[in-house]
Amino acid sequence: MHRFALLFAFAGCIPAFAQVPTAVPAPPSDTLSALRRMADGAAVVFAGEVVAIRRQMASVDDAVPEAVEVDFHVDDAVYGCQQGSIYTLREWGGLWSSENRYEVGQRRMMLLHAPGPGGFSSPVMGQDGAVPITSGNVDLRWVQTQTLQPSAPLTEQPVELPVDLPRPPRPFPISPPRGILPQAATFQPAPTYMRRTEIVPVTPALDAVLTLLHTWEAASHAR
Incomplete structure (x- = not known):
């Protein structure tokens, strides 16, 4: 009886530490898909200018601030803030230990997580x-690195076109005639084909990107 009791007790504990595997989402196929995924994960989205930075030190002897507050003037609000207002981003000071993440006068399009209980937040991704x-x-170059083609030039985004062009020659060895000792390998081009790509910039106009963000936001509310 004691054995069965222990067996049932153990079986009841299995769900407590059994882990259900979770699916890992596939990388976005292109830069705009990556941007939309980031926008879907953001609670605050706007374009604005850094107007003030305040480092909050726990003590005068600390080299790293406890928190850093960054004030943005919101030039274009998409959601989560008001246009023309000052939005304050509060970040954990450890993020500023090696470099200044922002400078006064910089303009940024910000996609931010919702602030936590302590008021801290951070950009998506x-x-x-x-x-x-x-x-x-x-400048969407770093957004582009999240896509299926992260090795593409950071200033360009390859777009595949439905046109086949000859691939640059790729040599392969030719077998020597029977009875003749093999000499140094002889090569000739192989008749293969490749897809042509057209290079387009990943630095689109701000107005065009903001229009997309507004469209995506409206579509999410319409569901």
Whole structure:
């Protein structure tokens, strides 16, 4: 009886530490898909300028701040904040131990997690969610590294077109005639084909990206 009691007790404990495998989402296929995934995971999205940075030190002897508050003037609000207001991002000071993450005067398109109980927040996918804005364009190079083609040039995004072109020659050895000792290998090109790619920039206009973000937000509410 004691054996059965122990067996049933053990069986009742199995669900407590049994782990159900979770599916890992596939990488986005292109830069816009990666950006949309980030937007779906963000609670606050806006484009704005850094106007103030305050480091909060636990003591005067500390080299690393306890927290850092970054004030943004919200030029274009998508959701989670008000246009024309000052939005304060509060970050854990350890993120600033090796470098300054922002500078006054910088413009960023921010995709932020919702603040936690302590008021701390951070960009979605690390600094990928703090997208630089330069001359009216957004720099999506780091967003591109999340896609299925992260090894592509960071300033360009390959787009496949339905046109077949000859692949550059790839040599393969030719067997020598029977009865002749093999000499140094002879090579000739193999008749293979490759897909042509067209290179397009990943620094689109800010207005175009904000329009997309607004469209995605409206679609999510319409579901």
